[in-house]
Amino acid sequence: MVKERGEKVVATNRRARHEYSIEKTYEAGLVLTGTEVKSLRMGRANLSDGYAYIDGNEAWLDAVHIPEYSQGHWTNHATKRVRKLLLHRDEIVKLSHAVSAGGYTLVPLKLYFSDGRAKVEIAVAKGKREFDKRQTLRERQDKREAERAMRTKNRLGD
Numbered sequence: 001m002v003k004e005r006g007e008k009v010v011a012t013n014r015r016a017r018h019e020y021s022i023e024k025t026y027e028a029g030l031v032l033t034g035t036e037v038k039s040l041r042m043g044r045a046n047l048s049d050g051y052a053y054i055d056g057n058e059a060w061l062d063a064v065h066i067p068e069y070s071q072g073h074w075t076n077h078a079t080k081r082v083r084k085l086l087l088h089r090d091e092i093v094k095l096s097h098a099v100s101a102g103g104y105t106l107v108p109l110k111l112y113f114s115d116g117r118a119k120v121e122i123a124v125a126k127g128k129r130e131f132d133k134r135q136t137l138r139e140r141q142d143k144r145e146a147e148r149a150m151r152t153k154n155r156l157g158d
Helices: 014-019 034-041 089-100 130-157
Strands: 007-012 020-030 051-055 058-062 083-086 104-114 117-127
Touching: 014 020, 014 104, 014 117, 014 130, 020 058, 020 089, 020 104, 034 104, 051 089, 058 089, 089 104, 089 117
Parallel strands: none
Antiparallel strands: 007 104, 020 083, 020 117, 051 058, 051 104, 058 083, 104 117
C-alpha cells in the first residue's frame, strides 16, 4: 500500500477566528476508533462547537462532531464523544498554565491528516468583545476595497 504524503484538511473552524483572538497554536494527535478515521477520510467533521480542556496530566477534545461511518455496523462510534489529545508533557503544562491564568480557552482550529495520521490544530485563544469583532470585519472590508481599487486602477493604466 502506498504511504500517504502531505496534508489533507478535513474541517476548519472559521467561527473560532471570528469569535477569538488566537495567541498560540499547537498540533496534537488524536486517539480515534476505526470508524472515526474512516468517516474523517470521507471528509466529514464539524469543529464549530468543539473545545479542548486539560484534566490532570491529559488533554481532551470535546463536542467535536464526527458523524457515524455509513458502512459501519455495531462497531460505530458515538458522534460527539470526548477524545484524547496526544501532546508532549511540556506542551500540556504550558497549555494548563495559559488556561488557568484566566481569560484564555483552548479552541480547535483545524482537523486534518498529516502523512496519513489524524491531527488537530488547537489554539490558546482569548474571547473577542463585540467591538473587536466589528473592527476586524471593518479592517477586512477596507482591505478588500483597497485591493479592488488597485486592481481597477492597474487595469485602466495598462
